[in-house]
Amino acid sequence: MSIVNKFKKILIGYKSSSEGYVEYLRSIGVSVGQNVEIFRPFNTTIDTQNPHLLTIGNDVQITGPVTILTHDYSWSVLKRKYGYIYGNQRKTVIGNNVFIGWRATILGGSQVGDNVIT
Numbered sequence: 001m002s003i004v005n006k007f008k009k010i011l012i013g014y015k016s017s018s019e020g021y022v023e024y025l026r027s028i029g030v031s032v033g034q035n036v037e038i039f040r041p042f043n044t045t046i047d048t049q050n051p052h053l054l055t056i057g058n059d060v061q062i063t064g065p066v067t068i069l070t071h072d073y074s075w076s077v078l079k080r081k082y083g084y085i086y087g088n089q090r091k092t093v094i095g096n097n098v099f100i101g102w103r104a105t106i107l108g109g110s111q112v113g114d115n116v117i118t
Contacts, residue, residue: 005017020041022036029051030055031055033056033060036058044064053089054093057093060098064102066104067104070089089108093111093112095111097115098112098114099116
């Protein structure tokens with residue numbers, strides 16, 4: 001590891017490299033397949049509030065900035081209308097051999113199939 005990469009890891013942490021981000025996701029319970037590459041890990045946001053609800057398949061390439069969610073705040077519309085909150089956490093699945101392009105947002109509850117460019 002070069003001295004620059006060592007400083008990046010100290011300053012930025014797990015988001016300093018694709019490998020670091022992927023290992024972090026696995027360590028907290030996200031199901032992450034093999035050959036997953038996050039090209040701009042510092043600018044990529046992957047929802048870790050519900051790690052058990054996120055699955056990322058094999059051979060996935062994620063550019064940056066990208067956002068991947070397992071929840072959202074759409075419940076706020078129902079809360080204003082009815083006064084109570086319905087569940088807002090949903091399983092998000094990204095299949096195998098997927099490319100997620102620049103500024104894409106994968107919303108909670110989405111299922112991105114295999115061999116998809118989004």
